[in-house]
Amino acid sequence: MDLGIKGKWALVCGASKGLGLGCAQALAAEGVNLLIVARGAEALEQSAMNLRAAYADKTGAEVLFCAQDITTVAGREAVFAMRADFDIVVTNAGGPPPGDFRDWDREAWIKAVDANMLTPIELIKATVDGMAARGFGRIVNITSSAVKSPIDILGLSNGARSGLTGFVAGVARSSLAAKGVTINNLLPGKFDTDRIAATVKATSAKTGQSVEDIRRLQQAQIPVGRYGTPAEFGQVCAFLCSQQAGYMTGQNVLVDGGAFGGTF
Numbered sequence: 001m002d003l004g005i006k007g008k009w010a011l012v013c014g015a016s017k018g019l020g021l022g023c024a025q026a027l028a029a030e031g032v033n034l035l036i037v038a039r040g041a042e043a044l045e046q047s048a049m050n051l052r053a054a055y056a057d058k059t060g061a062e063v064l065f066c067a068q069d070i071t072t073v074a075g076r077e078a079v080f081a082m083r084a085d086f087d088i089v090v091t092n093a094g095g096p097p098p099g100d101f102r103d104w105d106r107e108a109w110i111k112a113v114d115a116n117m118l119t120p121i122e123l124i125k126a127t128v129d130g131m132a133a134r135g136f137g138r139i140v141n142i143t144s145s146a147v148k149s150p151i152d153i154l155g156l157s158n159g160a161r162s163g164l165t166g167f168v169a170g171v172a173r174s175s176l177a178a179k180g181v182t183i184n185n186l187l188p189g190k191f192d193t194d195r196i197a198a199t200v201k202a203t204s205a206k207t208g209q210s211v212e213d214i215r216r217l218q219q220a221q222i223p224v225g226r227y228g229t230p231a232e233f234g235q236v237c238a239f240l241c242s243q244q245a246g247y248m249t250g251q252n253v254l255v256d257g258g259a260f261g262g263t264f
């Protein structure tokens with residue numbers, strides 16, 4: 001299916017690896033021009049070169065990269081200095097660390113809220129009016145299944161992302177909607193990335209179970225029987241960015257292999 005977004009410009013954050021890279025790959029396959037962001041310059045440049053070789057060289061699209069911390073004002077300024085107008089924005093940054101809420105002080109909470117709530121809001125603020133003026137825009141926020149079904153050791157994530165979810169529910173239904181701008185959240189369940197490796201390691205340290213046992217048990221609890229892949233996640237992201245998804249806004253789209261047990 002042609003998603004009708006060839007030649008559009010996308011900003012994809014947290015895109016040197018994992019779910020962000022999966023989204024960048026799926027958009028690149030559609031001929032979307034990319035500006036990808038992550039903190040580590042070396043890995044990011046390598047990802048940009050791979051995206052060019054695998055997709056952009058064939059579609060004629062551009063792939064730019066900007067090694068910055070997207071959660072800082074300076075980082076966002078550097079990104080928007082490279083390019084101001086985007087048709088598609090995928091917001092994403094590393095998730096907060098797991099732990100016990102008794103150990104989190106104000107600084108830990110501010111960091112989590114900054115990264116997983118205020119940064120996406122700043123990115124939305126910086127881009128949606130331009131999208132509305134041009135009559136097309138797609139914002140996809142990578143959040144977490146923890147918004148629907150909280151995970152005890154990920155309290156910082158549960159809390160900060162719920163704030164973003166509430167904000168998005170309102171802004172997606174604002175006057176932007178009639179101007180072709182959709183804003184949706186994409187909620188990963190368990191995907192096989194470095195992030196899941198870190199949370200499994202933390203669970204192992206807390207419970208004494210081996211990493212292998214935890215991975216096996218976690219995958220057995222998912223109806224599909226395995227972790228998801230970044231490529232699968234990216235495909236859903238690309239669909240949300242498509243022309244075809246123009247009537248979907250303000251939604252929380254769960255991609256979790258059936259793990260969430262509710263009817264809705």
Ligand code: NAD
Binds near residue numbers: 038070096115189192
């Ligand atoms: P990952 O650790 O594999 O990749 C994160 C990417 O974001 C990397 O490219 C990293 O360089 C970049 N990044 C991190 N902090 C950044 C910052 N401040 N500025 C710019 N770039 C930054 O993680 P992932 O598994 O791809 O997860 C992506 C998001 O989805 C995270 O917020 C994570 O908490 C969330 N999530 C992941 C899962 C999962 O199963 N993998 C489940 C639920 C939620």
